Amino acid sequence: MLGYFGPAGTFTHQALRTITDDEAVAFSSVREALDAVRRGQVRGAVVPIENSVEGGVSATLDELIAGEPLAIRAEIVIPVEFGLYAREGTRLEDVRQVLTHGHAAAQCRQWLAERVPLAQVTEAGSTAGAAAEVARPESRYDAAVCARVAGETYGLTELAYAIEDNPGAVTRFVEVGKAGPVADRTGADKTTLVAYMREDHSGALLEILEQFAVRGVNLTRIESRPTKTTLGSYCFSIDVEGHLHDKRVGEALEGLHRVCPRVHFLGSYARADQSRPKIADGFTDDSYDAAAAWVESLGSPYLG
16 A cells, blocks of 8 residues: 555645555655655655755655665656635635645745735645635635645635646656665666765865766756754755666766765656656766776786
8 A cells, every 4th residue: 555645635646646546545744654654554655756846845855864764666747737726605806815835835926916916825734735624614714726636625616727827837756665676777767866975175066966977977856955963064865867777877876985975875766757868978888888898808918
């Protein structure tokens, strides 16, 4: 059984349903969902990790490296569309109190400011939770910004739809399980890791980035996260194109292991978009094999 960051009707729930129709367990926070995986309560959990507008989801990035090691097994990318939903009889011009998740509020800020300028926006734990609260007859909130499925689930009336400021926005979710064998390569893969600086000095980040650059490994995401030890101490959460068993990626991780005091490998998995990286000449597995064979030949006796 899988778990997910709930409740039902959230975008995370929608992402979960793209990979399974089986019964699943909703958890009220990312931490609870991932801790349930660590305890063996569920075999895996679906949680949000990145949004094309807001960037990385801090709760997920931090919880992935806290406690017993976990691994990303798959990613799911879904479009994000929001609507404004209210109890029956509520008019758009009557809306004064709006409830929604912080990311949804950020993605609909301009529309809300223009169309309901007198409304105060309050953050909730989830968009579906906001819909559930607004559905209560005694709720002090007039409307919720949420997905259509949440509005329909809780019997709300749609006042407006597609209210996001950036049409085409997507959110990326990951299925996380206990650390185990790495999935086979597909040729269209992504690898996620966290690298720690040995010390804060000029060029410290460059030392990390060079491990990828000199091996032709493209980064698709990099974000700094506080290590929660001292002020100014950061680690870097990184996604790269390629698989652990791609020689350019494997050597890059070896390089990180040399220059970083800690490296968390969080998994290699198939890309949701099935996009294959463009590998420059000199960085394919065949190129690495040929180079290794040449170096080995240098130690052979000279035959004249």
